[in-house]
Amino acid sequence: xxxxxxxxDALVVRIHEKxxxxxxxxxxxxxxWELVAQDANQxxxxxxxxxxxxxxxxxxxxxxxxxxxxxxxxxxxxGVHGPVAQTFKLTRMDRVFPMYPDLxxxxx
Amino acid sequence: MSNxxxxxxxxxxxxxxxxxxxxxRGLCQLLPLDTEQAGQTELAVVEAVNxxxxxxxxxxxxxxxxxxxxxxxxxxxxxIYDTGTTLDPGELETPDTAPPRxxxxxxWTGSNSWLAILRQTMDQVDYYSVGGLNTLVLRKYxxxx
Amino acid sequence: MSQMITFTIESRLxxxxxxxxxxxxxxxxxxxxxxxxxxxxVIEGVNNAVLHAYHNEPGHLVQVVWCLKDxxxxxxxxxxxxxxxxxxxxQWPDDHxxxxxxxPLMWTCVDELHWHRDGEAKTLSLRKRLA
Numbered sequence: 498x499x500x501x502x503x504x505x506d507a508l509v510v511r512i513h514e515k516x517x518x519x520x521x522x523x524x525x526x527x528x529x530w531e532l533v534a535q536d537a538n539q540x541x542x543x544x545x546x547x548x549x550x551x552x553x554x555x556x557x558x559x560x561x562x563x564x565x566x567x568x569x570x571x572x573x574x575x576g577v578h579g580p581v582a583q584t585f586k587l588t589r590m591d592r593v594f595p596m597y598p599d600l601x602x603x604x605x
Numbered sequence: 606m607s608n609x610x611x612x613x614x615x616x617x618x619x620x621x622x623x624x625x626x627x628x629x630r631g632l633c634q635l636l637p638l639d640t641e642q643a644g645q646t647e648l649a650v651v652e653a654v655n656x657x658x659x660x661x662x663x664x665x666x667x668x669x670x671x672x673x674x675x676x677x678x679x680x681x682x683x684x685i686y687d688t689g690t691t692l693d694p695g696e697l698e699t700p701d702t703a704p705p706r707x708x709x710x711x712x713w714t715g716s717n718s719w720l721a722i723l724r725q726t727m728d729q730v731d732y733y734s735v736g737g738l739n740t741l742v743l744r745k746y747x748x749x750x
Numbered sequence: 751m752s753q754m755i756t757f758t759i760e761s762r763l764x765x766x767x768x769x770x771x772x773x774x775x776x777x778x779x780x781x782x783x784x785x786x787x788x789x790x791x792v793i794e795g796v797n798n799a800v801l802h803a804y805h806n807e808p809g810h811l812v813q814v815v816w817c818l819k820d821x822x823x824x825x826x827x828x829x830x831x832x833x834x835x836x837x838x839x840x841q842w843p844d845d846h847x848x849x850x851x852x853x854p855l856m857w858t859c860v861d862e863l864h865w866h867r868d869g870e871a872k873t874l875s876l877r878k879r880l881a
Contacts, residue, residue, distance in 0.1 A: 609762075612757065628776055
């Protein structure tokens with residue numbers, strides 16, 4: 498479901514799911530929270546480039562992560578496109594999440 | 606021209622909303638919708654089905670949820686039926702919340718994000734309950750390309 | 751793991767494409783299978799139900815149950831009309847024959863085809879094994 502690698506101070510998490518929906522959201526949330534539990538101060542980059550669909554439950558996972566990291570942590574999104582970008586826009590949460598077209602720009 | 610119609614039926618498990626979403630995405634290939642509109646229709650249906658399962662059936666499996674997908678000459682009408690707990694009609698009247706602010710986590714999402722999505726992706730959203738049958742109606746006008 | 755969804759249409763030929771496209775949408779869950787073959791098989795089966803079981807008469811039901819399990823995909827097409835005079839042939843007709851290709855076409859697209867009957871309900875079951 499997820500694959501992680503470190504890049505300097507940042508932890509890059511690639512999500513290997515095409516659909517971030519009610520089927521996967523509960524498990525995805527647990528896995529992402531486990532990562533944060535290891536180090537809440539880290540910079541986290543979520544790579545959503547494989548995701549082709551996201552509903553509000555998937556968005557809820559992203560928001561829960563953002564809240565969990567709070568002001569001490571740092572969350573960026575990479576590879577948000579198509580219908581996934583649409584969901585962020587429709588809920589106006591594109592104003593809240595820092596988004597970058599690719600990993601290089603997120604790490605810069 | 607009479608309407609074309611298909612009914613989709615699933616068990617009230619949240620992971621079944623994916624099946625409905627994919628099937629509706631496939632059905633949208635028959636309609637004059639561009640890729641973005643088809644994606645929005647799929648999202649609206651998934652949100653509506655998720656909301657119905659959680660509200661009507663408290664996410665408990667073993668109940669039936671049906672969706673009618675009806676194509677008329679100038680519009681698509683989707684009706685989602687359940688026989689569970691009725692939606693408070695006032696909930697559909699809830700005004701849109703203010704845009705979320707980065708410095709205010711409480712503003713990031715409300716429990717009505719499903720409704721905001723439906724309002725922005727569909728041309729009409731209605732709900733009624735008659736004799737224990739609840740119906741959520743989504744309508745999208747079609748423009749021939 | 752088992753996932754299931756049911757499609758129901760009225761017995762009109764212009765509804766058949768709806769079933770085909772809905773099933774195509776679900777093929778996103780089985781990328782290892784040929785989605786067009788699945789659509790062809792389902793459309794042929796539903797056409798059979800409309801044309802032969804119900805003699806192209808509207809007002810009747812055709813039900814299609816799509817079920818995905820770990821070992822394969824199963825699609826059951828049920829009608830409550832007249833039974834087919836004979837089982838679907840695997841044999842291609844002579845070139846000059848206009849009809850008779852639906853059966854062999856379905857056999858080409860699936861791994862198994864089964865008929866069963868339960869009272870008035872007649873079900874054609876299509877199966878594709880997952881590689």
